[in-house]
Amino acid sequence: MSSLGRTATKDPFTELRSDHGSLISLYVSRPSPGGFTALLTDLLRPIREAAATRSRTVEMSVRADADRIRRLADTFESESAPAYAVFASDADGVFIVEALTHEVADVARLGHRPYLRPLRTRPRDLRAGFIVADRLTARTFVVSGGVVTEIGETLQAEPVKRDYGGFEGNAETAARQRADENAAKLWKEAGQRLLESHQDRPLDYLALGAQSELLEGIARSLHPYLAQLPRVTFPAVPASVTETALRAEASSFDVEVRRNRQAALAGRVCDTAWSGGMAVLGLGPALAAANAQAIDSLVIAGSVVRPGVSCQSCGYLARTGDRCPVCGSDLAPTDDVVADLIEAVVAAGGTVQQIEVASPLDNDGVGALTRFPVTV
Numbered sequence: 470m471s472s473l474g475r476t477a478t479k480d481p482f483t484e485l486r487s488d489h490g491s492l493i494s495l496y497v498s499r500p501s502p503g504g505f506t507a508l509l510t511d512l513l514r515p516i517r518e519a520a521a522t523r524s525r526t527v528e529m530s531v532r533a534d535a536d537r538i539r540r541l542a543d544t545f546e547s548e549s550a551p552a553y554a555v556f557a558s559d560a561d562g563v564f565i566v567e568a569l570t571h572e573v574a575d576v577a578r579l580g581h582r583p584y585l586r587p588l589r590t591r592p593r594d595l596r597a598g599f600i601v602a603d604r605l606t607a608r609t610f611v612v613s614g615g616v617v618t619e620i621g622e623t624l625q626a627e628p629v630k631r632d633y634g635g636f637e638g639n640a641e642t643a644a645r646q647r648a649d650e651n652a653a654k655l656w657k658e659a660g661q662r663l664l665e666s667h668q669d670r671p672l673d674y675l676a677l678g679a680q681s682e683l684l685e686g687i688a689r690s691l692h693p694y695l696a697q698l699p700r701v702t703f704p705a706v707p708a709s710v711t712e713t714a715l716r717a718e719a720s721s722f723d724v725e726v727r728r729n730r731q732a733a734l735a736g737r738v739c740d741t742a743w744s745g746g747m748a749v750l751g752l753g754p755a756l757a758a759a760n761a762q763a764i765d766s767l768v769i770a771g772s773v774v775r776p777g778v779s780c781q782s783c784g785y786l787a788r789t790g791d792r793c794p795v796c797g798s799d800l801a802p803t804d805d806v807v808a809d810l811i812e813a814v815v816a817a818g819g820t821v822q823q824i825e826v827a828s829p830l831d832n833d834g835v836g837a838l839t840r841f842p843v844t845v
């Protein structure tokens with residue numbers, strides 16, 4: 470329950486600051502070939518226009534950075550990353566280019582602090598345990614972020630000896646029974662491998678690939694820890710299953726598992742709030758809860774963006790206001806106070822999820838589970 474056991478994920482960007490407010494944060498995903506120059510120019514135009522209404526320092530800084538960022542187009546074209554982030558403030562001696570491993574929405578912002586929402590709300594890679602089996606062989610894999618790792622060698626069932634003697638019919642029955650037992654043992658052993666992997670680092674779900682008549686038996690042989698994970702199944706045979714097929718199955722299962730999980734989380738936040746438990750609904754209450762460092766788990770419905778104000782000295786956040794009620798400093802306007810909220814929650818050791826499924830949370834846009842009751 471407490472945040473003590475949690476280590477906040479440190480990245481090189483969190484601490485970036487620009488006293489002048491000249492820090493550009495720019496995210497760009499790979500456009501069609503040859504498109505980077507136009508895309509960067511489009512993204513930087515409103516930033517330059519905004520800078521023109523600010524101090525001379527900001528205007529000059531942004532102009533220098535915009536030129537330098539546009540010159541990155543050729544490098545971006547020739548490299549292969551699906552997306553890039555750039556943080557730049559000439560006035561503060563900052564210029565950082567980061568290749569990203571996932572696509573992001575194209576966006577550029579200007580401010581005192583880095584705009585990190587696209588990084589914070591990126592869906593985490595799921596970790597899936599795969600068992601692909603028939604009655605004689607079983608293979609186990611872990612698939613995460615498009616990477617397929619086979620765990621151990623192919624497992625073989627113990628062969629059945631057919632010399633039980635006695636009546637012909639009895640021998641047949643006994644052999645079949647023994648074969649069933651050996652198959653169950655094989656599947657259990659495969660499950661044991663994934664159990665070890667799960668205990669090493671938790672799996673998000675389990676995928677069973679087999680002929681449909683075997684699925685029930687395989688599921689029955691699972692250790693209770695694995696049996697309680699979300700489970701998906703698909704037709705496959707161990708001898709011919711390919712990495713490509715497993716990657717494709719995982720990517721569609723990931724979507725399904727993620728959607729179910731998001732729906733459950735949104736439901737939990739709403740139900741908790743409605744029943745008077747430790748949760749808040751709506752941006753205003755969530756900002757108040759963040760100001761009290763009360764948020765354990767912040768949930769944002771989609772890419773909702775709302776303007777607001779923030780205090781540069783103490784971090785107080787609100788929808789509106791001129792003066793900070795906590796420390797008396799001037800409040801600065803921010804284009805996306807949801808992004809500031811996200812940073813406040815991460816800094817206080819909470820978690821953030823941006824969900825893409827339709828849910829009751831859509832009415833409020835933002836909700837949070839809190840560590841203690843918050844009156845708002």
Ligand SMILES: [Zn+2]
Pocket residue numbers: 780781782783784785793794795796797798
């Ligand atoms: Zn303040």
